[in-house]
Amino acid sequence: MYELKLAWRNLANRPVQTLVTLTVVALAVALAVTVIHLNEGLQRGIIRASDPFGVLVVGAKGSSQQLVLSTLLLQGLPVGNIDGHIYEELRNDPRVALAVPIAMGDNIGGARIVGTDEHFFDLRSSQQAAPAFQLAEGRIFEADFEAVLGSRAAAELGLRIGDQFRPAHGVEPGLEGDDHAEVHTVVGILRPSATPFDNAVFTTVNSVITMHAKAPAPVAAVAMDDHVEETDHAGMEVVGAAVDAETAHHDEEAHADGDHAHAIAGQVTAVLVAPVGFIEANQLWRDFYTGTEAQAVFPGRELGGLFDLLNQGQEILILVGYLAAVMAALTLFLAIYSATESRQHLLAILRGVGASRRTVMLVVLVETVLVAMIGALLGRLLGYAVAAAIAGEIxxxxxxxxxxxxLPQVEPVLWLLPFMLGVLAGLLPAWQAYRVNVVEKLFPS
Amino acid sequence: MDVVLQQLRHTYAASGLEARTVLMIDDWQAASGAQILLRGVSGSGKTTLLNILAGLLPPTTGVVRCGGQSLYALPENERDRLRATTIGYIFQMHHLAPTLSALENVEMPLVFGRKLNASARTARARELLDSVGLRDFHRHRPMQLSTGQRLRVAVARALAAQPALVLADEPTAALDAESSHAVMDLLQESCRRAGATLIVASHDPALATRFDHVVDLRNGGLHEG
Structure with a gap:
């Protein structure tokens, strides 16, 4: 296509102008690509990360979204604790196929300590799927203060089987300064699961509760204070991943008895519940909805709400992207339009040696579309690179x-939009090219 | 290709200025294969006449026939195509495309005329550039060439499509005598070999001896010299 060659030569003849225009177009496209891919990647990542965890999450009353985020994605602070009898009742409920307790409150080097039981390692995304959390080496904990490390936690903490550590208080490093006295021993390391639990340390629920029972007051996680009002309203005495001094004392007695069931009956942060069927799931949800002690949430529904928020953010950024696209189109138009005079002389030469009006119009349109499409290509590469860098950081x-x-569904738009912008920006210059007066341009006298 | 002009008038009417009729040619014709020198002082209308013959400037009134065909009865795109295939035009200022190489400039009419495929086009353009003594300048841009070299590229471009009518506007204006002879030799010999009609507009008296047929453009009319 000769028009393409001519257009390319015209662009190459004005390298600075072309480069600036390309940069503006590329940045506009990069913004759109980054936002769309990051949003999509984040949603997919969250869905994937929350995939293995049953149908219902039962936890303290409060923000249902925060309950899901803190329990399944280990993001933010837990909403609060629920009384252990709720877990016991769920475990014995015929509508429940599997109930897995979760107790949180400590960390080791930023990796959250998750108190749970062996059933956690049987969680899977579907009945046919393999368990999501499988041992790479060692075994699952069998006694209190034995720990199984997520793959990333093991790597980042540099702990191996047989190593010992002492957890720090609080779900995040720096929230509280004290280390617990209890020494934990690593007995197993998990394979990567592509979930946030790769950066978790698993031990028994009793280990978590025992640590807090012995911890100096106030032991409730600092950030949990935000939820005091809510949890008080729910009739609970304590908040946070750990028990407060009063409950600690209560639990201390329980531990002294060596009564594991009593310890469970103390406090857990959440319970992952796999009901036997869809109807039972809804029944359970309704029971908790009408009750006052705890809430049951469908992770999918809560994540849907979270995605709505993300999508709203994306819509705003997309709007910014459209504005950037308009600016890019204007820059493109300006670049082509400002070169009109020199281009018209060239176009007149082309007409003089036999090019039709249609041909010279095409040369200009191809030129603007070429810049738009090269800009789009560069923008996509840049957008992917930025999105990948941010994704890696997240x-x-x-x-x-x-x-x-x-993302095949957005690909046509990401190409079509710059193409349309290129055509739009080139319309007026192309029309001028179409109307170029050969004799006037070649023989100005 | 024979050229016939009938009742040709061309008037320039600029706003605020009095209209000026530069061409008033009642009847004139050039036989196919003829080589004609069109003489006239600056501003006499030589370039205007060549532009009309090239299909670039519709006359105010009158008929222009090229090869029996009324040029301005044709739609504009057909006239464009004629310039790419049948009429070669050497502009006074050469008007080479500055963004293209000498070779690509010569290829242009072949592209627009769609006469040859890409490799044949390039071969033809190379051959022409070699024949005008620019063997080592195929890749040079017009800005990298001397005036004489640019003219030779323009000549090669005008001859590229093997046209039946070649128009040249002051082809020797910027050349020394030696270069002028070389270019005119090339032009005349090429047209003679191809049987093409050649019309050269010039006010260079030295060229008169090279042409059997000389016409003077005076007061808008053509007069045999």
Whole structure:
């Protein structure tokens, strides 16, 4: 296509102007690509990360979204604790196929300590799927203060089987200064699961409760104070991943008895529940909804709400992207329009040696579309690179696997939009090219 | 290709200025294969006449026939195509495309005329550039060439499509005598070999001896010299 060659030569003849225009177009496209892919990658990552965890999450009354985020994605602070009898009742409920307790409140080097039981390691995304959390080496904990490490936690903490550690108080490092006295021993290390639990340390619920029972008051996680009002309203005495001094005393007595069931009956942060069927899931949800002690939430529904928020954010950024696209189109128009005079002389030469009006109009349109499409290509590369870098950082910080992938549904738009902008920006210059007066341009006298 | 002009008038009417009729040619014709020198002082209308013959400037009134065909009865795109295939035009200022190489400039009419495929086009353009003594300048841009070299590229471009009518506007104006002879030799010999009609507009008296047929453009009319 000769028009393409001519257009390319025209662009190459004005390298600075072309480069500036390309940069503006590329940045506009990069913004859109980054926002769309990051949003999609984040949503997919969250869905993937929350995939293995049953149908219902039962936890303290309060923000249902925060309950899901803190329990399944280990993001933010737990809403509060629920009384252990709720877990016991769920475990014995015929409508429940599997109930897994979760107790939180400590960390080791930023990796959250998750108190749970062996059933956690049987969680899977579907009945046919393999368990999500499988041992790479060692075994599952069998006694209190034995720990199984997520793959990333093991790598980052540099702990191996047989190593010992003492957890720090609080779900996040720096929240509280004290280390617990209880020494934990690593007995197993998990394979990567592509969930935030890769950066978790698993032990028994009793280990978590015992640590807090012995911890100096006030032991409730600092950030849990935000939820005092809510949890008080729910009729609970204590908040946070750990028990407060009064309950600690109460539990201390329980531990002294060596009564594991009593310890469970103390406090847990949440319970992951796999009901036997869809109807039972709804019944359970309704029971908790009408009750006052705890709430049951469908993670999918809460994540849907979270995605709505993300999408709202994306819509705003997309709007910014549209504005950037308009600016890019104007820059493109300006670049082509400002070169009109020199281009018209060239176009007149082309007409003089036999090019039709249609041909010279095409040369200009191809030129603007070429810039738009090259800009789009560069913008996509830049957008992917930025999205991948941000995704990597999010994954590094949160352990949510944010993967930037190919999105066939947005591909046509990401190409079509710059194409249309190129055509739009080139319309007036192309019309001028169409109307160029050969004799006037070639023989100005 | 024979050229016939009938009742040709061309008037320039600029706003605020009095209209000026530069061409008033009642009847004139050039036989196919003829080589004609069109003489006239600056501003006499030589370039205007060549532009009309090239299909670039519709006359105010009158008929222009090229090869029996009324040029301005054709739609504009057909006239464009004629310039790419049948009429070669050497502009006074050469008007080479500054963004293209010498070779690409010569290829242009072949592209627009769609006469040859890409490799044949390039071969033809190379051959022409070699024949005008620019063997080592195929890749040079017009800005990298001397005036004489640019003219030679323009000549090669005008001859590229093997046109039946070649128009040249002051082809020797910027050349020394030696270069002028070389270019005119090339132009005349090429047209003679191809049987093409050649019309050269010039006020260079030295060229008169090279042409059997000389016409003077005076007061808008053509007069045999």
């Amino acid at each position: 994954s590094r910080r949160s352990a949510i696997p944010v993967a930037i992938g190919w």
